[in-house]
Amino acid sequence: MLMEKAKTGMTPMKEDYLKIIFELGGATDKVSNKQIAISLNIAAGSVTEMIGKMAEEGYVIHEPYAGITLTQRGIDAAVVLVRNHRLWETFLVKRLGYPLPDLDVEAEKLEHVTSERLANALDDALGHPTHCPHGGIIPDRTGHYDEETHLILNDVADGETVTVSRFIDNHDLLTYLGDIKLDIGDQLTVKKHDPFEGPVLVENLTDKQNLTIGYKAAHYIFVE
Known part of the structure; x- marks a missing residue:
């Protein structure tokens, strides 16, 4: 069984950090302060301070000049958060007809x-959906998820x-991607x-058009 959502001392901001580190691959790989700062749209100094607190609390390991895991x-806390968030996003789209850019604010609450x-x-x-509307994998109720x-x-x-x-579920990003007609797949x-x-x-071979994608947006788009 997944652990219950309630976590002593876990603020919404720390939860956002856990989710983005997980989303950037921090369960298996090292994630840089810069990646986190760009993804959360905050100053690098703020990331350093928060990561220090989270390391003290046992949520992350920070190796200076190497990265964060x-x-x-x-991981256990992040899996619960990601699962809850992505299930709500799926519900909002499938059952309530929410547009993609509006999902994150509601699901975050x-x-x-x-x-x-x-x-x-x-x-x-x-x-039992396996992916949320912006392509993220939804962990199952045992905490299992495919990489x-x-x-x-x-x-x-x-x-x-x-x-x-997949895309990071950022309102401005999803609005921007809708405008340039960039889709999953x-x-x-x-x-x-x-x-x-x-x-x-880039050249979008699917739609046969050339696109200019901003530096920050290019950090929010995952490819394979």
Whole structure:
């Protein structure tokens, strides 16, 4: 059984850190302060301070100049949060017809008050979905999940072709991706990375159009 959602001393901000570290691959790989700062849209100094607190509390291991990984305690907590969040996102789309960009704000509120019993009831009612609407894997009620790609578009070399697999559920990002008509499953060939944190130029082979994707947005798009 997954542990109950309530966790002593776990604030919503710390929960956001756990989720993003997990989403960036911190259960198995090292995640940098910069990745977290870009993904949460906060200053790097704030990340350093929070990571220090979370290391003291046993949720992460921080190796200076190497990166951050989740401890088993951190993984267990992150899995519950991610499961609750993504189940609610799926419910909001499938049952209530919410548009993709509006999911995160609502799911963020709901995940913090979701018991294990409620999460399991949602899972049953939805037919045990394996992925949320923006492509993220939903852990099952035992905490099992298949490993998902942690390769971001910004790290793909020029000339390589990849498939879009998921997005970070950020309102501004999802609105932006809707505007440029980039979808999960699209095949992209990376043409060029502009220097000095400039945009990534890609050809969308699925829609047969060229796209210019901003530096920050390219950190929110996972590919394989």
